[in-house]
Amino acid sequence: MKKFTIYILSVIVIGFAGCKTKTTINQEEAGSVIIDYLKANPEYKTTHFKFGEIKFSSKSDKADLVKYKALAGKGLVSLTLKEANKKFLSSDSSFVYQITLTEQASPLVLKQDNDKATVKVVQYVLSDEKPVDFSQVNSSTAKVTVSLKKVNTDFAPFDKDAGENSNFITKTYKLKLSKDEGWKVQN
Structure with missing residues (x-):
């Protein structure tokens, strides 16, 4: 009877120990969680x-x-000259072009109206040089700070706020431990 009780107790202890989820996270795991998140939810500027x-106008424009x-x-737009008003002996002539977005531009176009589109001018990707900094707040949450490097797209010259003060940004994400899915970025 004593052996049976010890056997039952050891099965219960092993069962509880086996059901315990991993509540710690290291730098490599935090980095892979952020990489997966950025693949599904890329960071960009428009x-x-x-x-x-x-x-x-040949002068001002x-x-x-x-x-x-x-x-x-680069094949992202097509230009068709519709009208050219060249002024005799003047340096200021005007040209009217029909500009059309091509299929090749579609990965960079987020929203399109009749005469304007919202396009990506900068995409941010995880930097290889700077490591992932994280701190585990408690057993189910962690704060991760990463460096995202700036990658200009072909539409970058059209960015009106193109202040080139840095070629990266730092961003902090909050990770939460889910029993079903493991560590995930909390929105």
Whole structure:
């Protein structure tokens, strides 16, 4: 009877020990949780991009026309000259172009209206150089701070707020331990 009781107690203790979920997280695990989260929910910066029928002045809009021609060279837009008003002996002529987004631009276009679109100008990816900093708040939550490096897209020249003060951002995510799914980023 004594052996049977010891056997039952040891099965119960082993059963409870086996059911205990892992409540600690290390730097490598925190990094992989953030990588998985960023694959599903990428970080990016956007701007409004005008297209359709646009008039360019050869003097004042020359820089903008160069930006559009660069996109056309990469196959993201198509430019069709509709009208050219060249003024005799004047340096200020005007050109009207029909600008159309191509299929190649679709991964960078988030929202599209008749004459403007919301496009990604910067994408942020996890930096390889700076390690993941984390602190475990308690047994089921942790705070993770990562460095995300800035990767400009082809639409970056159209960003009006292109302050190049740094080429990375730091972001803090809160991780929560779920019994079913393990460590996940809490929104």
